[in-house]
Structures are given as C-alpha cells and as structure tokens.
Amino acid sequence: MYSQNEAARDSYRRFSDSLFYQYKTELDSSLKSNDRELIVEAYVNLASFYKKSQIYTEAVANYTQALKQNNNENNVVLVQIKNSLGEVYIELGNYAKAIEYLSTALHISTREKLLNEKAKSLRLIGSCKEKMGNLNDALNFQQQSFAIYGKQNDLLGQAIVNENIGSIYEDLELYDKAYVHFEKAYQYFKSSNNEAQINALNNLADISRKTKRYDASIATTLEVLDLALKYNNAHQIESAYKDLSKAYAFKNDFEKAHTYLLKYQNLVEKQFYSQNFNQLNALQTIFDTREKQSQIDLLEQQNKASRARLMAIIILAITVLGAGLVSFIYLKRKRQIINKLQAYKQRVLEAELENKAVKEQNLKNEIQLKTATLSKYSLSISQKNKLIEEVSGSLQKMSTRKRMDLPIKINELALQLNQHLEQDNEWEQFMDLFEDIHPHFSKKLSDIALQKLTATELRLCLLLRLDLSSKEISSVLRITPDSVRVARYRLRKKLPIETQEELVNFMLKL
Template sequence: MLIVLKKNKGSVDSARVDLLNRIAYLLTRVDPQKARNYCNQSIDLAKKVKYSAGVGRAYHVMGLAYYRNGNGQEAIKPLVESVKINEKLGNEVQLASSFNLLATVFLLNIKNFDKARTYYNKALQLSKKLNNKALANRLQNNIGLTYSWQNKHGEARSMFEKALKGYKELKKRSGESKALNNIGDTYESEGDYKKALEFYNKSLAIEREIKGSPRGMATTLSNVGSVHVKLKNYDKAEEVLQEALTMAEKVTAKEEEKEVYEVYAQLYEAKGVANKALKYYKKHYALKDSLFNIEKSRQIAEIETKYETEKKEKELALRKSEIVQKDKEISSQRSILIGLLLVLTVAFFMVSRQRLRNRKNKEIFKTKEELIQAELKNAEQDLKFKNRELTTYALHIIQKNNILTELKDSIEEAVDDISDKESKGLSKLIHLINYSFNLDRDWQDFKIAFEQVHEGFFDKLQKRYPNISPSEIRLCSLLRLNFASKEIAAIMGISPDSVKVARYRLRKKLELSRNDSLVDFIRNM
C-alpha cells in the first residue's frame, strides 16, 4: 500500500486521501505517531481538493490513534471535529462510528460515564436507523457497562438483557455469552450469588460449546470461581480457578492471570489458610506492578525518542548556522588581510608574510583542536544514544508482544460480528499470532544491536565460560544494560522469581563469591 501511495504522489484527488486514511488506520495500533502524521497529510490534501468526507474520516482515525496510544484527552478534539463534519454531510455510517469511539474514550479513559452513555445512545439511534443490528447489540452492551460501573445494576441488567435478545436473534453465540456474563456480574454485585452463578454457568456453557477464546474463558471461569468462594463452595472454586489459570497462562493473558490470583487469595483467606492467601496476593500485586511498569516504560521510551529527535534536529540547525557565520568571518578576515598587504611597503613584505603564516597556523591548529574536541563529544553522545536506543529496542520487544496480544483481541472481537463460518479464517490468524509469540527473531535482532554497542561481549563470555547456556547469555546482556529483575522477567517471558533463580545459578557458573557484585562483574568484562 505504501508503494502505491508513492506511485500516486503527484495526484491530488479523493482516492489518494482515502488511501492515506487507510494507511493511517492500519498504523494506529503499530505506530500511533506515524498514523497521526498520515492523518495530517490526508487533512491537508482533502481540504485542498474540497473532499469533506475525507477530512471527517481523517479526524476520526486521528482520534483513534490517540485513543489506542492511551491519550484519551487528546482524542476528544479530532473526534468532535469528525462529528461536526459528518453531521453536515449527513454521513450517518461514519457519524455512528465517531459517536461510538467518543463514548468509549469517555468510558475507558476519562471515566465520565454519563457523557459516555450520551454518545452511546446517539450511536444506538443511528444504528437502529441504519438497521445495523450487530452494532446495536454491542452498543446496548456498552451502555449497560456505563450503568454497571456507576453501581446502577438494575438499569445495567436491563440493557444487557436487550443485548442478549438481539444476539439470540442474530444467532451470535459469542455475543450471548458476553451478555450472560455481564448479567451475572450485576447479580454478583447485588449479592445474589446463586443467580449470578446461574448466568455465569450459562455463559461458560456457551464458551465451551463454541470453543471460545482462552482469554474469554479465563474471565468467565474466574467469575464462576469468585461466586463459589462467596457461596463457600471451596472445592468447586479451586477446581474452576485452576482451569482459569491454565487458560490465562496458555495465551499469556497477564490481566486475566492477575485477576485469577486475586480470587485464589480470596479463596484461601476465606478457608483460613493465611500463608497461601498471602502467596497469591503477592503474585497478584507483583503481576499488577509488572503490567504497570511495562506500560510506563513504553510511554517513557516514546517520550525519550521524541525528545532526542527534536534535540538532534535543533543541534543540526544550530551547527549549520555556526558554519555559515564562520564562513562569513573567514571571508571578512581574508578581505582585511588582502587590503593590508596592498598597503604595506616592500620593506615589510617578508615580515608581514611571516606573521600572516603564523596567524594562519595558529588558526588551523585551533580549528583542528576544536574539531577533535567536537568529534570526541559527538562520539560520546552517539554512544549514549545507541545505549538508549538499545534499551528502547528491548522495551519494544515487550511492546511487540503487547501489540500482538491486542491485535489478537481485536480479531477475537471481530469474530463476534461475523458468522461462525467466516470466523474460521480469523481463527487461523489467531493461531498464527499465538505461534509468533514463540519466535526467536527478536532476540537475534536484539543481539545484533547489542554487539554494535558492546563489541565482542558475547565472544568473551563464551570463551571464558564455554558451558554457559543461551538463556544465561541473554540474562548477562540484560544485566549489562542495568535492567531490573521485573523488566528482565517481562522481556524473557518468565516470572520475577524465576529471574532470581537464574541469577543465583549464573553466579555459581561464574564462580562469584557472596561479596562479588554480579552486575559489576558483567559490566567489567
């Protein structure tokens, strides 16, 4: 698609605007900043050719890019612009989509549930007018969530029941499961645990029947386990929680795994087994902290990259300005010297020539010295930049896994809106994404980038310790970059406790005493 765009670079028409918007949409998950750049290009071009529908679509995609980057506040302005334009055009399909996204921003990012409900209702009215029953069902479900999060469980249940009826009419079993699960949640929040269990079990039965996603199954099983704990059915609770944990671990669903650990802790607390309750509470909070740190690290890396880019552009502009100024000064000095030489008498010609030569030599020496100092400074800055770039690359490995997970979630959500026959093709794509989690290409790319900064590190390590394993080599490289245990766990796909064990084994293999610092030893290699 990018190749097609380059070929059509000279054309100024609506087709090019649509192409820019399509590219921007595809980039919203992978590179939100680049997606917004394409949106700005599309807006400029669409305004130039007076293509209002293209402008409205570009503003919608820009809002989506901000939302998917976790910046809900910034998403509101372009989405409101999209709404204004599409209201004037009478473009009800795009208008419904923008209302839906605006509502989601207010629900998930701003936490303004009344505002979210207002926009969901506007989108619902349009979906009914357009006879888009699938969208209407999703919107009714989301309106139910706005009530549920305000503890208005009766109103929430009413909307979930409407969504359930709509899903049944369309024979969307996955949608039925979601609605039943949400209804069960309202009963659990009201303390009617038997009724909650009834609806959770109905949801679970459908998930088993259609072989739903492991992530969805883990959530439903966790809900079932939570209710069994409250009903004091401890054996049954432990049974379903074990299945929930297996499902979550199967697809590395960290959020769901975190919630299962919390219910496990509640189970053992209710049984009076304090040590196990404490164990699972620790696992819950450790995973919670890890997920929070990964997100913050991603945001920090993005901010640092933006800052470094802007800083480098300013430095280049300043350097060009200094060169121009220096050229002017040199030119001026040459003119003065020529004038002086013409005025001087023949008697002082040789003396003046010698003085001029000395002066030039000094200037050359000084300039060379300044250039050497500048080169040394640039080399030092380049090394720091490469180290930061390497750290950012490692964080991108985590972000890539998160993006794959998020992409898979989107595909699984899309499965809800198509027939079971069509969903088979998307299921193959989900399996392909699961397989990509196990590829080792990221490590090979990381290893190449690492060697560019720390040349010969791996060779020295393997020569001195021939029995060192590949996983221990990875651990050494991450310790060399001063990553904390939680960050190493996230990158290597293991638990923080496993990192501690790996560090202990590595110390033994490197024959370090208790007083020796493992990190210092690796840095000094």
C-alpha cells in the same frame, strides 16, 4: 546487553512509533488529498491508537475531529464514533458524559435501523448504569441488547451481554442467576477459542468463592491461571493470584495464601510500571513528532522568506540598470514597501515561534505531571508493601507455631491492619494528588458552604467529585452504604443546593 524487560520495552517502542507514524502519515496524506472519507478514517485510526495507549484526551480530540469531518454524512460511521467516545468516557469514569454520546448513537441507530450498533449502544449504556449503581436500569438495557443480538444471530454479542448480565446479578447477590449467565458466556468463548473465556471462567470462580465453595473456586481459578499463562494475559494472571490468595485464606491455609499474595503483589508492581512506561513512551513519541513538525514548519517559513528576499534583490537590480532618475525614486519607494513586508513576515514568524514554544511547554508539563503521578503512587505502593511484609511475617510465625491460640492472633493481626488503615497518611497523599488535578476545589467548596464542613464531609465531597457510587464510597471510607446515604443527606443541608439537583452534579460543576 539488554535484559529481557529492556528488550521487550525497546521492541514495544519501535512498534508503537511505527504504528503512530503510519497513522500520522495517512492523516497528512488524506488532508492533502481533501478526501473526507479518508480523513475520517485516518482520525479514527489515530484515536484508536491513543485509546489503546490510554492517552484519553488525545483519543477524544481525534474522535471529535472525525465527527467534524464526517459532518453527519455517513450515519454508520457517526454512530460508531459516538459509541467509541462512549467507551473512552467509560474508561475515564465519566459515565454521565458517556451516556450522552451513547444515547445519541442509540437514537440514530434506532432511526436508521442499524441493529448491530444499536445493540452495542444499549450494552454500553447498561454498563454505565451498573457502574452508577442503577442495577435495575442496567439489567433492562442489557436485556434489550441481548434480544437484538439474538435476532441477528450474533453469538459473540450474546456471550458478551451474558457476561454483563451475570455481573449485574452478582452485584445484586443473586449468585445462582449470575452463575448461569457466566457459564453461558464461558461455553461460547471456549468453543470459539476466544481469549475472553479467561475472564468468564474467572467470574465463575468468583461465584464459587462468594458462595463458600472454596475447593471448587480454587480448582476453577487454577484453570484460569493456566489459560492466562497460555495467552500471556498479565492482567488475568494477576487476578488469578489474588483470587487464589483469598480462597486459601478463607480455608485457613495461610501459607498458600501468603505465597499467592506475594506473587500477586510482585506482578501488580511490574504491571504498574510497565503500563505507565508504555503510556509515557507514547507521549514521548507524540512530543517528538510534534517537535520535528515544528522544526520543518520553521525551515519552510525561513525558505519562503529567503526566496522573497532573493526576488526583491533581482527586481531591484533590473530596476536600477534600466532606469534613470525617475527609476531611482521608484526604487526608493519599492525598498520601503519591501522592508515593511519583511518586517511583517518577521513578526508573523516570531508569533508562530512563540505559539509553538507554548505548545511544546504544555507537552513537557503533561509529561512532568505523569511523572509526578507515578512518583506519588510509587510511594503508596511502598507503604502497602511494608504493611504486607509485616502481615507476611506474622503469618509465617503463625504457620510454624503449633500451640498458638489462632483466633486471638488473627484478632491481633486484624487490629494491626485497622491501625494502618486508620492512618491519615494515604488521605494526605490523596488530597495532594486531588489538588493537583482539581486545584482550589476544597477552597471553593468551603467558601460556598452554609456551615463549616467536617473532615469526613470534605472527604465525601472529594469522592463525589470523582463520581464514585455510594457502594464505592462506603468501601473507601470504611462505613456502611446506609451511613453513606445519611452522610450525603446531612451534607446537602450544609450546601446551597436546589432540592431537585443531584449532589454529584453539584460537585462536578465546582
């Protein structure tokens, strides 16, 4: 008998397959009818399916096809597609590319007075600016978006922007202002019974925790957990467990902190495998569909070749029966022509078969790459679990010993964690995975460097190539943002980079 997880996965696969085949059938039908409007709609539906399945390369490809078919005929559709492309590139972390599409959408929507799409473009550009660390620009774009939603009396749009503005103020550590905007967003989502109220309430809990109001933070987070369980929102359940663990740790209630930390870790593991299962399942569905299509195309070609041979035989029989010596000569020439034609068709078929084989191999390689990535991250999770188990054991011992010098023991745990964090094992795995995705990057960088790069500088280059902000880099390297800026300045001196060129853009071009 199936377990509940297996049954759920089987149900999801059937639903995913059904939805994919539906959109694929709609696309094939629209292409046959040559109806551009239907073709654009079909490509957009397929792109949305890939986007939801987190297969972003296919999503981009189908949105691009939709743009080609639209051919700038429908400005509303054009802006919607470019905004969607911007969202995909935001998910990919390519904020420069996202802004490129969103800026075009903003220009067209401004010219054509498409206020709803203009507000969306401004909101998404603001999100990109926040991710890139340009908080003042981010705030400006969000405020422009909020003003347009206000004129349109779009309460949902205003609530979304309020949440974004609250996030920016939180980054600026202006927690009072952040709380006000999160509260406004929460009140709207709650009144409209929108699931987004969970995230807004979670943001309010974060503000309480960051302002050291731990009891209020715990109470609010418990509300978040109840709502997340009600809506079966696994991501928010996971976030609630994590936040409760942090809050109880700050209150020195290590037993409860440990309990929620274990719940969080277990759920993270389940979510990790579930998410990647869904993604691999979608890839398998796409691969199976293309393989079947290849077989159908091959059979059609074989049928055409068979019909051609049959017609040639009939013509040959009629010619032999109705002609004499002259017909014999004609027949000989006819046979030569037919043989050349068949040889040509055979070469065409062989070429198509080779092309299809290459495409199939590429799909298999893509699946293998996903599998390899899963294996590497599984190893990382295993190592983290081992560290958590060690810290967990220490916390449990601390909770049972009454006469223990707690500050000294906590310092020992901190030193133990630092020793684990200073190990290079994770960096070696990171370097291996980075080399899989961006082969020869390190060699190219070393070849063009004016001076030999240190190991720390090389790590900085890899993180810049991933387009991380200085704040994110400081967290990964465990140094201050000021140290990151100094390191970037010293790195520029060792590279053949022009004065006006951004260091990130230089890395992205390698």
